[in-house]
Amino acid sequence: MDEAAVIFDxxxxxxxxxxxxxxxxxxxxxxxxxxxxxEAEIRRRLxxxxxxxxxxxxxMAQLDKAPSGMTLGELSRRMMVSNGNVTGLAExxxxxxxxxxxxxPTDRRVQLVSLTAEGRRAFRTMARTHEDxxxxxxxxxxxxxIEALMRLLAxxxxxxxxxxxxxxx
Amino acid sequence: MDEAAVIFDxxxxxxxxxxxxxxxxxxxxxxxxxxxxxEAEIRRRLxxxxxxxxxxxxxMAQLDKAPSGMTLGELSRRMMVSNGNVTGLAExxxxxxxxxxxxxPTDRRVQLVSLTAEGRRAFRTMARTHEDxxxxxxxxxxxxxIEALMRLLAxxxxxxxxxxxxxxx
DNA sequence: CCGAATTATTTTAAGCTTAAAGCAATCGGG
DNA sequence: CCCGATTGCTTTAAGCTTAAAATAATTCGG
Numbered sequence: 001m002d003e004a005a006v007i008f009d010x011x012x013x014x015x016x017x018x019x020x021x022x023x024x025x026x027x028x029x030x031x032x033x034x035x036x037x038x039e040a041e042i043r044r045r046l047x048x049x050x051x052x053x054x055x056x057x058x059x060m061a062q063l064d065k066a067p068s069g070m071t072l073g074e075l076s077r078r079m080m081v082s083n084g085n086v087t088g089l090a091e092x093x094x095x096x097x098x099x100x101x102x103x104x105p106t107d108r109r110v111q112l113v114s115l116t117a118e119g120r121r122a123f124r125t126m127a128r129t130h131e132d133x134x135x136x137x138x139x140x141x142x143x144x145x146i147e148a149l150m151r152l153l154a155x156x157x158x159x160x161x162x163x164x165x166x167x168x169x
Numbered sequence: 170m171d172e173a174a175v176i177f178d179x180x181x182x183x184x185x186x187x188x189x190x191x192x193x194x195x196x197x198x199x200x201x202x203x204x205x206x207x208e209a210e211i212r213r214r215l216x217x218x219x220x221x222x223x224x225x226x227x228x229m230a231q232l233d234k235a236p237s238g239m240t241l242g243e244l245s246r247r248m249m250v251s252n253g254n255v256t257g258l259a260e261x262x263x264x265x266x267x268x269x270x271x272x273x274p275t276d277r278r279v280q281l282v283s284l285t286a287e288g289r290r291a292f293r294t295m296a297r298t299h300e301d302x303x304x305x306x307x308x309x310x311x312x313x314x315i316e317a318l319m320r321l322l323a324x325x326x327x328x329x330x331x332x333x334x335x336x337x338x
Numbered sequence: 339c340c341g342a343a344t345t346a347t348t349t350t351a352a353g354c355t356t357a358a359a360g361c362a363a364t365c366g367g368g
Numbered sequence: 369c370c371c372g373a374t375t376g377c378t379t380t381a382a383g384c385t386t387a388a389a390a391t392a393a394t395t396c397g398g
Contacts, residue, residue, distance in 0.1 A: 021304035023315050028207065028303045030319060034326045035204040036249065038197065041333055043386095055354065073376055080205065082356055087378055089354085109363050109376045134197045135190035140328025141321075146192050149321050150199060152314055157203045159309025164210055212356095224384065242346060251386055256348060258384085278346040278393045342396090349390070355383085365374070 031156075038137055045133055050126050055081075057130070059089050060098065060115060060123040069114030071104070098122060200325075207306055214302055219295050224250075226299070228258050229267065229284060229292040238283030240273070267291060 043054045062078050063070060070078075076086040090113050093099040098119035104110035115123060138146070212223045231247050232239060239247075245255040259282050262268040267288030273279035284292060307315070 019304070021300050023312070024304045024307040024310075025300050027307060027310075027315050027318055027322075030322045030326075031200075031204050032208065033249075034322045034329070035200050037326065038329050039201065040249075041329065047387095053353075071376080076377095080202075080209075081354095083377060084357085084379075085355055092353085107364070107376085111377070131190050131194050135188070135193045137329045137332045138193040138196060138325065140331060141193075141196075141325060143192070145321055145324060146196050148317065149196055149325070152310075152318050152321070153196075153199045153203045155314060156307065156310060156318070157199070157206065160203070160207050160210065160306045162309060163306045216357095222383075240346080245347095250384095252347060253349075253387085254385055261383085276346085276394070280347070340398090344393100344395070346393080347391085350388085352386090354385080357382095358380085360379075361377085363375080363377105366372090368370090 041137065042130070042133065046126070046130070049129065050122075052126065055085075055089055056093055057123075057126060059086070059093065060119060061127065063099070063113065063115045064120065064123050064127070067114070069100070069112045072111045072113065075113065093119070210306065211299070211302065215295070215299070218298065219291075221295065224248075224254075224258055225262055226292075226295060228255070228262065229288060230296065232268070232282065232284045233289065233292050233296070236283070238269070238281045241280045241282065244282065262288070 039054070046052050046054055046057055058079055059075065062075055072086050072090060073083065075090075076083045079086065090099055090101060090111075094101050094113075098116055099113050100116050101111060101113045104112055141149070208223070215221050215223055215226055227248055228244065231244055241255050241259060242252065244259075245252045248255065259268055259270060259280075263270050263282075267285055268282050269285050270280060270282045273281050310318070
């Protein structure tokens, strides 16, 4: 009964529900499924191969790009997670001897973190394997597919960002 | 020094590292960023508008499609999460009066859950708004873009699934 | 019918995540 | 200089998530 109504609307645009956006909804579901699936696999492999979690790997990846270290705030912005989250992650990585952490000499509020030599070595090893995993996972895509996906995902991201800022104008 | 080497390899394919898969890596980063971004926004809106979490919304969505209810195991398979996860989610939804839960009359191991009348009503309200949010978020995409993304994401998913089963053959 | 294997679920321990509140240091205007 | 605002970080409480172990019920081969 409800289903019939929805189909009817889709065909005729008459509707008490002005527009149905089934295509967009299905796109979202597929996008989410796809990235969740891959993310779960990467988590599993990181755990099995290196006994590391994805968040810790991500944090180390950010620091690997900044040889001189970074503040916790900068890290939380780049990782797009909360401040408190980074506090805890960094704490655990310091415990493991993979991170150095020190107060800024010029601003006593600021905490600077960087990879230790061991941390850098460990990350580089993991990163190489990680890149191979990703290549394996996307091996079924042609170069053209990858290019098209890059473009379309950028467009989707732009669209999403716009919807987030200009909230109900 | 390392950077230079990587760039050199990319150009010439000489390399001690046989192939670099930068394109795939960047695709994965973009896919992940895109879906994380949207997911965070949906979580935020569900919380602000309906005081509900995404996992609870997802669970209710599954049950809405199965009017006669479902076992916890079926639910965990469809949601692609662990059994223990569903146990806890269902528990909290029952507490809120949105879910009914009863043992199967034919198999005492099995727990059947279904939406209560209130749960169904609440879900339908949320679902309508949720669909509008998704439409808003993807408003910058043309119908052709959506179609192309659907196709390419399906292809990516297929490729990922293949990489997951046939592990290092 | 018995016992071993399988199946469905729950429990546990550990870790991730967030929003909100709190604390300390710094900055900026008067 | 000083005080109010801002900034950087930490803490807290709550919830999600998983893997692994535990529990309980059912099934199946003999």
